[in-house]
Amino acid sequence: METKKYKRGRTTFDVQEIATAELSEFLSKNENYFPVHIDWKNQLALVSDQREKIEKEKNKFGFKCRSCSKGEKITWVYLLECDYDKYEAGGALVQDCFPYLNNEQRETVKTGMCPDCQRKFFASNYEEDNS
Numbered sequence: 001m002e003t004k005k006y007k008r009g010r011t012t013f014d015v016q017e018i019a020t021a022e023l024s025e026f027l028s029k030n031e032n033y034f035p036v037h038i039d040w041k042n043q044l045a046l047v048s049d050q051r052e053k054i055e056k057e058k059n060k061f062g063f064k065c066r067s068c069s070k071g072e073k074i075t076w077v078y079l080l081e082c083d084y085d086k087y088e089a090g091g092a093l094v095q096d097c098f099p100y101l102n103n104e105q106r107e108t109v110k111t112g113m114c115p116d117c118q119r120k121f122f123a124s125n126y127e128e129d130n131s
Contacts, residue, residue, distance in 0.1 A: 006036060006046055009057045009082045015046040023047075035099040045099075054080070054100070065114035067121065075114045077105050084109075 006015040015036055018026050023045045027033060032049040039045070048054070058078040065073040079098065087097040087109070094110045104115050119126050 004046075006048070008036065008054065009080045011053050011057050013048050013050040013053045015048045018045045018047055019043055020045050038096055038099050040093075040096065061109075063108050063112050063114075065117055066112045067117040068114060073114050073116075075108045077101065077108055079109070 003014045003016060005012050013036075016033075020038060020040070020043045023035065023038075026047065027035070030047075030049075032051075033047045034049075034051055035045050036048050036054070037046040055078075057080055059081050061077050061079050061084065062074045063077065065075065079101070083097045086092050087094060094106045098106055098109065101109070104118060107113060107118050108115070113121070
């Protein structure tokens with residue numbers, strides 16, 4: 001695989017291009033890699049094994065739950081400020097702005113809902129397949 005340079009925030013790091021159709025398989029075989037950017041239009045994902053570099057750039061963002069009683073519960077998510085700015089500007093999907101977050105964290109950013117409320121309102125997403 002060819003290594004390319006990718007800039008996110010103040011950090012530049014090495015990435016490889018992977019077809020989105022092959023991303024899950026690649027990540028399961030290469031545990032040190034994580035998605036940095038997903039270009040759905042061109043069906044490409046950029047992946048990197050330089051997790052420590054990007055983790056140093058993340059900032060702590062607090063989201064007040066809009067569903068809990070009194071809305072006093074805060075969920076903390078670590079994000080890159082440049083990604084949050086891009087998301088807040090609109091026009092970009094949450095999964096495109098934050099490919100390094102899991103589904104629950106992205107839902108918190110998108111809706112402000114804490115993980116407990118997500119489990120309550122979207123219970124079918126959390127049910128285990130018993131078959």
